[in-house]
Amino acid sequence: GHYIICGFSRTGRQIAKEFRAEGVAFVVVDSEIESVQRAQNEGYTIYQGDATLDDTLLKVGIERATCIVAALPSDAENLYTVLSAKTLNPAIRAIARASTEEALQKLQRGGADAVISPYITGGKRMAAAALRPQVLDFVDGILSGADRQLYMEEFLLDPAFCPFVGQTLQKAKLRSQTGALVLAIRRLDGNLIGGPTGDTILMPGDTLMCMGTAEQLRALNQVLGPINSHQVRRPKKV
Amino acid sequence: GHYIICGFSRTGRQIAKEFRAEGVAFVVVDSEIESVQRAQNEGYTIYQGDATLDDTLLKVGIERATCIVAALPSDAENLYTVLSAKTLNPAIRAIARASTEEALQKLQRGGADAVISPYITGGKRMAAAALRPQVLDFVDGILSGADRQLYMEEFLLDPAFCPFVGQTLQKAKLRSQTGALVLAIRRLDGNLIGGPTGDTILMPGDTLMCMGTAEQLRALNQVLGPINSHQVRRPKKV
Ligand SMILES: [Ca+2]
Ligand SMILES: [Ca+2]
Numbered sequence: 011g012h013y014i015i016c017g018f019s020r021t022g023r024q025i026a027k028e029f030r031a032e033g034v035a036f037v038v039v040d041s042e043i044e045s046v047q048r049a050q051n052e053g054y055t056i057y058q059g060d061a062t063l064d065d066t067l068l069k070v071g072i073e074r075a076t077c078i079v080a081a082l083p084s085d086a087e088n089l090y091t092v093l094s095a096k097t098l099n100p101a102i103r104a105i106a107r108a109s110t111e112e113a114l115q116k117l118q119r120g121g122a123d124a125v126i127s128p129y130i131t132g133g134k135r136m137a138a139a140a141l142r143p144q145v146l147d148f149v150d151g152i153l154s155g156a157d158r159q160l161y162m163e164e165f166l167l168d169p170a171f172c173p174f175v176g177q178t179l180q181k182a183k184l185r186s187q188t189g190a191l192v193l194a195i196r197r198l199d200g201n202l203i204g205g206p207t208g209d210t211i212l213m214p215g216d217t218l219m220c221m222g223t224a225e226q227l228r229a230l231n232q233v234l235g236p237i238n239s240h241q242v243r244r245p246k247k248v
Numbered sequence: 249g250h251y252i253i254c255g256f257s258r259t260g261r262q263i264a265k266e267f268r269a270e271g272v273a274f275v276v277v278d279s280e281i282e283s284v285q286r287a288q289n290e291g292y293t294i295y296q297g298d299a300t301l302d303d304t305l306l307k308v309g310i311e312r313a314t315c316i317v318a319a320l321p322s323d324a325e326n327l328y329t330v331l332s333a334k335t336l337n338p339a340i341r342a343i344a345r346a347s348t349e350e351a352l353q354k355l356q357r358g359g360a361d362a363v364i365s366p367y368i369t370g371g372k373r374m375a376a377a378a379l380r381p382q383v384l385d386f387v388d389g390i391l392s393g394a395d396r397q398l399y400m401e402e403f404l405l406d407p408a409f410c411p412f413v414g415q416t417l418q419k420a421k422l423r424s425q426t427g428a429l430v431l432a433i434r435r436l437d438g439n440l441i442g443g444p445t446g447d448t449i450l451m452p453g454d455t456l457m458c459m460g461t462a463e464q465l466r467a468l469n470q471v472l473g474p475i476n477s478h479q480v481r482r483p484k485k486v
Contacts, residue, residue: 013378019367020348020367020368020371021367021370021371022371023371024367024368024370024375025371025374025375025378028375029375029378029379032375034379077378079374079375079378081371103378105374105378107374110258123377123381124374124377124381124384126370126373126374127370128367128369129257129258129259129262130258130262131370131373132262132345132364132365132370133258133261133263133266133319134262134391134392135369136343136362137262137266137267137270137317138266138391138392139343139361139362139364140251140267140315140341140362141266141267141272142400142401143341143361143362143402144402144434144455144457145391145400145457146362146391148431148432148434148440148457149387149391149400151440152442153372153376153384154372159440160432160440160442160443162380162387163380164380164381164382164383190443191431191442191443193386193429193459194398196382196386202386202397204390204397204398204429204460204461205398205428205429205459205460217382219382219383219386221431221442221443222442222443
């Protein structure tokens with residue numbers, strides 16, 4: 011399915027940029043004509059309408075969308091949009107922006123799968139820039155941006171397709187086969203194994219956090235299961 | 249030296265939280281009495297004054313500080329503060345917040361070592377939450393927060409103290425000695441080696457981006473050079 015961005019503000023515009031860089035299919039919704047024109051000038055598909063209204067969400071295909079990102083000006087509008095979206099499509103993934111800690115909690119209770127507060131995030135990043143600038147640059151460089159050298163990607167191990175479930179990492183030889191590095195494994199029960207060793211056994215439902223070049227991650231995706239039922243998106247270009 | 253946070257707004261408050269969790273020595277500056285009282289209630293050392301004034305910066309020890317973080321309400325105040333700080337202490341590291349792309353560029357030209365825009369950052373994170381939620385959770389979990397299981401830390405290889413400069417990673421046995429994982433190496437010339445292999449040679453001036461538990465990173469710090477001249481801060485608690 012496609013992605014929906016609600017609000018073409020500074021934040022919404024940045025989200026659109028990232029989605030375009032990744033080759034994701036998406037539509038932007040904004041009620042203001044200036045935003046609509048700006049989005050059109052920048053080559054985006056945009057629908058003019060109020061994202062808090064069911065009618066608008068239905069027009070942009072909420073029922074078959076994979077994910078909705080609520081980046082409207084107010085916390086109330088974002089909460090309303092998340093609730094509407096989840097009612098029309100309970101399987102949709104909903105990401106929302108919150109301006110305060112209080113709004114963050116409300117949006118989580120309202121069913122948002124992830125809530126981002128620019129103030130909290132900004133503060134954490136400023137602290138990281140002060141304390142470990144190189145690590146921050148490194149992580150930023152692998153998390154976003156169109157001209158990346160290295161990427162991070164997550165892979166869900168589906169026992170129906172992955173030939174390595176039940177084997178150790180040493181036996182699976184993911185590194186020597188693909189060059190990609192497994193940084194961590196998230197077990198189905200939520201347990202996180204950081205820096206798994208050769209003895210670590212791959213389990214059904216594991217999510218592998220991996221780092222590598224686009225080519226290495228593509229190779230890893232092939233090796234982990236040619237018909238990956240969960241449609242891992244791969245980095246677009248080498 | 250100590251750290252200085254200018255502005256105890258939502259962002260400044262988050263920065264203070266992070267610094268406290270890391271055990272960093274710092275002072276907060278804010279001109280408003282409400283902010284000063286709130287900071288005092290939360291147990292922070294705060295000086296009431298206008299951070300754009302040299303006099304204020306001198307009062308909080310700008311001349312011997314390691315780093316200043318400008319999180320004042322306006323971009324103009326942040327730029328002014330960065331320029332004042334760099335004039336009074338050219339060696340200081342200056343981090344600033346910018347509200348727009350334009351301000352971001354001005355602050356960089358004004359000498360800020362890192363500039364964070366909450367809108368850009370927030371947008372990138374919302375996109376990451378939509379595209380690779382597990383990776384984002386994972387990275388967040390190792391970058392900040394007081395109750396972390398895994399940490400990321402950077403280590404500068406000083407040829408005067410590090411016994412492994414000139415050796416291969418395989419020979420240095422950092423992983424088997426400490427358990428910590430070297431994710432990447434930033435060479436002095438800026439070149440980034442992601443997922444270095446056993447054949448990678450450690451060079452003088454390399455910055456090692458490493459991941460591990462607090463204990464593993466402490467062990468790594470010991471192994472890399474007991475008298476590390478660059479004072480790598482280590483995670484405070486296990
Ligand atoms: Ca915005
Ligand atoms: Ca603020």
